[in-house]
Amino acid sequence: MFEANKCAFRQPDNQFSLQKWQKTIDLMTELFSAPAGFIVQKSDDAYRIIVSSQQQENPYDVGAESSADDNIFCKQVVRDLAPLYVPHVSEDSQWHDSPYIKDGIESYLGVPICWPNGEPFGTFCVMDFEQTHYQPSLIELIKQLRDMVEDDLALLDSFAQMREIAMLDPLTNIYNRRALDLLSQHKLNLAARLGFEVCCLFIDINDFKPLNDNYGHEVGDQALISLADTMKGTLREADIIGRLGGDEFVALLQVNNGDCIDTIMKKLESTFKANLQSQGLPELSLSIGYAALGHRAETFAELLKRADEDMYEKKQASKRV
Incomplete structure (x- = not known):
């Protein structure tokens, strides 16, 4: 036959x-x-x-x-x-x-x-x-x-x-917005099928514009690269990390039982500050928003929006302190 x-x-x-x-x-x-x-x-x-x-x-x-x-x-x-x-x-x-x-x-x-x-x-x-x-x-x-x-x-x-698009952000060498959207949605589809948990971190550098204004864009670029390196060194290889643009970064994490998101966010913050110090760069802090996958039909765009809103609330709260 x-x-x-x-x-x-x-x-x-x-x-x-x-x-x-x-x-x-x-x-x-x-x-x-x-x-x-x-x-x-x-x-x-x-x-x-x-x-x-x-x-x-x-x-x-x-x-x-x-x-x-x-x-x-x-x-x-x-x-x-x-x-x-x-x-x-x-x-x-x-x-x-x-x-x-x-x-x-x-x-x-x-x-x-x-x-x-x-x-x-x-x-x-x-x-x-x-x-x-x-x-x-x-x-x-x-x-x-x-x-x-x-x-x-x-x-x-x-x-x-992704072979048809520029897959990586040229400055930080992590995924750009288009690649991030594509891979993250695929990860959510797998999560829905296989039943594992996923969460999204939306990361923003506080006072980044004053940094550029006071020290120049070259220093600002070094800070962005330092944050990307921090994410690559702190998060797992299976996690998806990318730069949306400007000083906004995203990480999509596969969450296992016992994972502590608060600990992960604190480690990102402390490691970022240590990396800046080791490079002789001005001290900066992060605002990190968090959103867990609420239901299996939720898209990456919806999950990202919730993480962005959580980040914004935390940033505003820090200004009031």
Whole structure:
């Protein structure tokens, strides 16, 4: 059914690895006690296997293709963008002319894989040489495993988009506003799907304009760089940090049980002051606003707005002291 093809799926970004998908497919076939599982990518005229489970009895290797003109399960899954379960292929008249018959395939379960914009990427499927009777829980399981693949596609798509824009702020070498918006929204989407907690810090340098007026923009730029370096050195690698513009900075943090946001904010403030002192720069303070993700449908723009409002309230309160 699938014919060998030397055109392999290429990794378009270092952040993305087919090794993770291979582990997912191997785990799926083990859980289903099935001889074969695949991730199949759709093109205009063919369906190509880009990941194949590693059992010896699996009849189809990576790179094998099937024509889009063939009566194959993957084509129906992609066309309908819906799961397809055929427990007894030889007794279903719809598949009597399918090339699966001659290859001995007797059972198929597959779900569609989509890019973030909803366009079909391909299928995530498992096949067996015998009739099957999968319980609803197994069908739900394959959907959950498929979701992991779609999460990777979303991340891959984000990096592809960022190749088209200037990703970093040229002064501070952290994310600029556009990259920050893109990556942070993706992080919130993952949080909604996987159930982890997220919070946003909105950071503003107090009395930054007088600093520029009194000492010049070169000193002001050094202070901005020092704050960016403070954030990179204080926060975790998995946290997303960026500069909105001027002296406004943002950090999107994945919060674990036991994390103390107050401690993190105090550490940012103290480390920033120490860094300024070590560079011989004037002493500055920070106003830091905080907002936790209130509900799973909240956008990054909404979360950022709440953190900005909290920062403004704290800045005004400090002026009244």
